[in-house]
Amino acid sequence: MKVxxxxxxxxxxxxxxxxxxxxxxxxxxxxxxxxxREDINAIIDGIESQKRQRMLVEDIQDLVEQxxxxxxxxxxxxxxxxxxxxxxxxxxxxxxxxSILALLRNENKELAEENSNKNTMIAATQRDYIAGExxxxxxxxxxxxxxxxxxxxxxxxxxxxxxxxxQPIFNCCLINIGDxxxxxxxxxxxxxxxxxxFQVACTVVTQIIACVASNQxxxxxxxxxxxxxxxxxxxxxxxxxxxxxxAGKVDDATVxxxxxxxxxDELKNGxxxxxxxxxTLMTTNGxxxxxxxFLNLQEGDPYIEENALIIAEVLRQRLEGIKNEKGxxxxxxxxxxxxxxxxxxxxxxxxxxxxxxxAVKCSAKRMYPDYISAKxxxxxxxxxxxxxxGCRSFLAPWKDENGNYKFxxxxxxxxVSLNLPQIGILSGGDEDKFWQLLDQRLDLCFEALMCRHxxxxxxxxxxSPIHWQYGAIARLPKGASIEPLLYGGYSSISLGYIGLYExxxxxxxxxxxxxxxxxxxxxxxxxxxxxxxxxKAQTNIGFALYGTPAESLCYRFxxxxxxxxxxxxxxxxxxxxxNSYHVDVRExxxxxxxFTFESQFQKISTxxxxxxxxxxxxxxxxxxxxxxxxxxxxxxxxxxxxTKSDYCxxxxxxxxxxxxxxxxxxxxxxHNTDQSKMNVTRxxxxxxxxxxxxVGKTKEIKARVLHL
Numbered sequence: 001m002k003v004x005x006x007x008x009x010x011x012x013x014x015x016x017x018x019x020x021x022x023x024x025x026x027x028x029x030x031x032x033x034x035x036x037r038e039d040i041n042a043i044i045d046g047i048e049s050q051k052r053q054r055m056l057v058e059d060i061q062d063l064v065e066q067x068x069x070x071x072x073x074x075x076x077x078x079x080x081x082x083x084x085x086x087x088x089x090x091x092x093x094x095x096x097x098x099s100i101l102a103l104l105r106n107e108n109k110e111l112a113e114e115n116s117n118k119n120t121m122i123a124a125t126q127r128d129y130i131a132g133e134x135x136x137x138x139x140x141x142x143x144x145x146x147x148x149x150x151x152x153x154x155x156x157x158x159x160x161x162x163x164x165x166x167q168p169i170f171n172c173c174l175i176n177i178g179d180x181x182x183x184x185x186x187x188x189x190x191x192x193x194x195x196x197x198f199q200v201a202c203t204v205v206t207q208i209i210a211c212v213a214s215n216q217x218x219x220x221x222x223x224x225x226x227x228x229x230x231x232x233x234x235x236x237x238x239x240x241x242x243x244x245x246x247a248g249k250v251d252d253a254t255v256x257x258x259x260x261x262x263x264x265d266e267l268k269n270g271x272x273x274x275x276x277x278x279x280t281l282m283t284t285n286g287x288x289x290x291x292x293x294f295l296n297l298q299e300g301d302p303y304i305e306e307n308a309l310i311i312a313e314v315l316r317q318r319l320e321g322i323k324n325e326k327g328x329x330x331x332x333x334x335x336x337x338x339x340x341x342x343x344x345x346x347x348x349x350x351x352x353x354x355x356x357x358x359a360v361k362c363s364a365k366r367m368y369p370d371y372i373s374a375k376x377x378x379x380x381x382x383x384x385x386x387x388x389x390g391c392r393s394f395l396a397p398w399k400d401e402n403g404n405y406k407f408x409x410x411x412x413x414x415x416v417s418l419n420l421p422q423i424g425i426l427s428g429g430d431e432d433k434f435w436q437l438l439d440q441r442l443d444l445c446f447e448a449l450m451c452r453h454x455x456x457x458x459x460x461x462x463x464s465p466i467h468w469q470y471g472a473i474a475r476l477p478k479g480a481s482i483e484p485l486l487y488g489g490y491s492s493i494s495l496g497y498i499g500l501y502e503x504x505x506x507x508x509x510x511x512x513x514x515x516x517x518x519x520x521x522x523x524x525x526x527x528x529x530x531x532x533x534x535x536k537a538q539t540n541i542g543f544a545l546y547g548t549p550a551e552s553l554c555y556r557f558x559x560x561x562x563x564x565x566x567x568x569x570x571x572x573x574x575x576x577x578x579n580s581y582h583v584d585v586r587e588x589x590x591x592x593x594x595f596t597f598e599s600q601f602q603k604i605s606t607x608x609x610x611x612x613x614x615x616x617x618x619x620x621x622x623x624x625x626x627x628x629x630x631x632x633x634x635x636x637x638x639x640x641x642x643t644k645s646d647y648c649x650x651x652x653x654x655x656x657x658x659x660x661x662x663x664x665x666x667x668x669x670x671h672n673t674d675q676s677k678m679n680v681t682r683x684x685x686x687x688x689x690x691x692x693x694x695v696g697k698t699k700e701i702k703a704r705v706l707h708l
Contacts, residue, residue: 001048002563004056004153013055015044018064025080033075035068043067054563056153125286132163139165143455148448155560156422156441158496158553159448160415164217168459170491172218172389173473176409178226180208180471187211187466197237201230202270206277212472213289215464219390221292221338223408227310228303231267235306238262271313279322279332288334294387295359295369296340297352311339311355315369319362321654328651328669337362337369338387346375346633347626360625363641365656370610370640373633376599380606380637388638391415392549393608396542398489409473410491413541414452416445417496417548419557420524421577424506425565431520434507438524442531449493453541457483489542494607495532496548498557499577500524501584505570513583513597525581525604532607544607547580554579581605585614591628592635599636612640649677 001013019040026034047055047063061084068077139162140149152159161171181201184193185208195201205222212220239259246255274293283289295311297304318337321329339359345352359369374385382397386407389395393412400406423441427434461468461476468476474485485491504512504521512521525545532543554576562572571577578584581601583594591613602609613628625641632639648657653669657678660666664673672678 001052002054003060004054018044018060021083022064022080025076025083028079029076033073035071035073035076039071052564053566054560056150058150122286124282128286135164135166136162144451148451151444155419155557157419157445157448158417160417161217165455168455168463169216170456171412171414172220172391172393173216173411174221174387174389174408175208175212175472177205177208177222178408181226183471185470195230196233198227198231198234198266199270199273201227202273206274206281208472209278209289209291210281210283211466213283215466218412219290219292221294221387221390223294223296223387224310224314225296225298225301225307228301228306231306231310232303234266235259235263267309267313271310271317275317275322278335290390291334292336292338292387292390294338296385297342297345299344308352308355312358315358315362318366318368321366324652326651328653330652330654331366338372339369340372340374340385341629341633342374347630356629360622360629364622364625367641370638371629371632372638373636375633376637380603392610393492393494393546394606395492396489396544411473413456413486413491413493415494415496415546416448417498417550417553418445419499420497421499421502421506421557421571422561424503425561425568427507429507431507438527445495446535449495453486453493456486487540492542492544492607494544494546495528496546496550497528497580498548498554500581501578502571511584511587513587513589522600525601529604545605546608547605547610549579549610551579582611592631595631595636595639602637610638610640611636612642614642648672
C-alpha cells in the first residue's frame with residue numbers, strides 16, 4: 001500500500017509507524033489506560049484488511065482513533081488525538097523542503113512534464129516553481145478548507161493552478177489589443193503611444209503579450225484583425241514618401257509597384273517580429289508566453305483586405321517553421337493559431353478560399369491552425385464569433401451599457417475539474433447512487449470554485465497595472481477594486497470535467513457512442529450544465545461548463561483511481577481517462593462520425609469545447625483535409641487535427657522523412673539514414689471515411705513495401 005502524505009507525496013506503507021504513534025500515546029497515560037500490543041496489532045490488521053492500494057495518512061489516523069474508541073480506551077484516544085494535533089502544528093511549520101530540493105535536483109518529474117513551454121533546468125523557471133511549491137503548500141494547509149484539499153488529494157476534484165493560488169491573479173483572458181493599440185498603454189512606467197506603422201504595431205503587440213503573461217498564470221488570446229489598420233497606415237506612408245520622391249519621374253503604375261514592394265517587406269518583417277518575439281521572449285516566470293492568435297476575417301471590416309494579407313503571411317511563416325539551435329526548421333509550440341471558417345472561406349467557392357487552402361497545408365505540416373466554424377458558433381453564442389481564451393475556454397455573450405456585445409478585455413477567474421469516472425466507480429453501477437454522488441461532488445466543486453472567486457474580490461488595480469489600468473482588461477483608476485468585473489457574467493469561472501466515456505461504461509456498461517450510453521452521457525452533461533446555470537442565477541457570477549483540455553489531468557485522475565480501486569477493464573487499465581466528452585481513441589470511428597457525434601456535446605459545454613481527430617499521413621492527404629474542413633464548417637464549432645509526425649532525433653527535424661535513391665529513409669535536413677534515430681510514420685495510404693487517396697509515387701510505394 002502507498003500512503004499519501006499531506007503534501008501530496010507518496011511513500012510506502014510502514015505499520016511500525018502506527019505502532020510508534022500509539023506507543024507514544026501509551027507512555028502519556030496511566031498503565032490501566034494503556035493498550036497492549038495484541039490490541040494494537042488488531043487495529044493495524046483492520047487497516048490492512050481493507051487491501052487499499054492507496055490511502056491518505058489522515059484516513060489511517062481516523063481508523064486508529066476509531067479502533068481506540070472501540071476498545072473503550074477513551075483516555076488513550078484523547079491523548080492520541082492531542083499527539084496528532086501537535087504533530088500537525090509541527091507540519092505546519094514547513095512542508096516544502098523535499099519538494100523544492102527535488103525540483104533543484106531535477107527529480108520532480110511531475111513538474112517537468114506539467115507545461116510544454118517550461119524548462120525546469122533554467123534558473124528563472126526554477127524560481128517560479130519554487131514559489132509555486134510554497135503556494136501549493138500554503139493552499140493545501142491554510143488557504144483551502146481541509147475537505148477541499150482532501151478531495152483534491154484523493155482525485156475527486158482537481159483544484160487547478162494551486163501553485164499560483166497564494167497570489168490573487170486570474171486564469172486566462174482575451175486581451176483588448178484594439179484599445180491598447182489605439183489609445184496607448186503604459187509598461188514599466190513608460191508610455192507606449194499608438195503605432196504609426198505595421199511593424200511597430202507588431203512590436204508593441206509582442207511587448208504587451210510578454211507583460212501580460214508575466215502577470216497572470218493562464219493563456220491569452222489576441223485578435224489579429226486589429227492590425228489591419230496599421231498595415232494600411234504603412235501603405236499610406238510609403239505611398240506619400242514614394243510619390244514625393246518620384247514626382248514627375250515615373251508613372252502611376254511604377255509608384256503602385258514600388259509601394260506594394262515596400263508593403264510586402266513591411267508585412268513579412270512585422271509578422272516575423274510577432275513569430276520570433278513570441279518564441280524568444282521569456283516572461284518573468286521563465287517561459288514563452290502562452291498565446292493564441294485569432295485569425296478571423298469579418299464581413300464589413302473596413303480593413304478586411306489588409307487583414308487577409310496578414311493572415312496569409314502568418315500562415316506562410318508558420319508553414320515554414322522556425323530554426324532550432326542546429327539550424328533546422330521545426331514547428332514552434334507558440335503562438336497557437338485559431339482560424340475561422342466563414343461563408344467567404346469555407347472552400348465552397350468563396351473569395352478567401354485561398355487562405356483556407358494555405359491553412360490546410362499548414363495543418364498538414366505543422367498541426368496548426370485549429371478551426372472554428374463561424375456558422376456553428378453563431379448558433380451557440382447569440383450570433384457572435386470570437387476567440388477562445390488561451391486555455392481554449394469560451395466566454396458567454398455579454399453586453400456593455402450601450403447594448404453592444406463585448407468579448408475582448410474579459411477573463412476567466414479559475415477552474416475546478418470533476419473526476420466523473422471516480423463517481424461511477426463509487427456508485428458500483430447503481431445509477432440512482434450515481435446521481436446522488438454526482439450532486440454531492442457538484443456541491444464540493446461549487447465550494448472550491450467560490451474559494452477561487454473570493455480570492456479575487458480583494459484585488460486592486462495596482463496589483464497588475466497592465467491588466468487593470470492600461471487596457472489589457474480594463475482602464476480602472478489606481479487603487480480601484482476589480483470586484484465589479486467578477487459579477488454579471490463579465491468574467492467566467494469554469495467547471496471542468498474528465499471521463500464522460502469511462503463513467504458511461506461504468507454505469508451503463510457501454511460506450512457513450514452507443515444509443516443507451518449516449519442518452520446517459522447527455523443527461524450527465526445536462527446535469528453539469530444545469531449546475532453551472534443554477535450557480536450563476538444564485539450568485540450573479542459567470543459559471544460555465546468547460547470541456548477541460550488537460551491531458552496531464554487525464555493521467556492524474558486515472559493513476560489515483562487505479563491505485564485506490566485497482567485495475568478496472570476499459571477504465572483504469574488504460575493509464576488515462578478520456579478528455580471531457582471525447583470519444584475514446586481506441587474506438588473505431590472515422591473523422592466525420594466523430595465530429596458529428598461530439599458536436600452535440602459542444603452545444604452543452606459552451607464554456608469550453610474542442611474536438612480533434614487523429615489523421616495519418618497528413619502531408620499526402622490535402623484533399624482529404626479539405627473535405628474535413630468543409631465538414632467542420634457545416635457540423636462542428638471547434639476542431640483540430642492530430643497526427644503521428646516524422647521526427648529526426650539527430651537534428652530535431654519534424655518535417656517529412658523522405659526516401660532516398662537507395663530506398664532508405666533519409667532526413668532531408670541532416671541526411672541521417674539510421675532508422676533507430678528517427679521516428680518515421682510509414683504511410684501506405686490515407687484513409688478517411690469513405691474516401692481513399694493513394695500516395696501515388698511508385699518508388700515510395702516500393703520502398704515502403706520493402707520496409708514494411
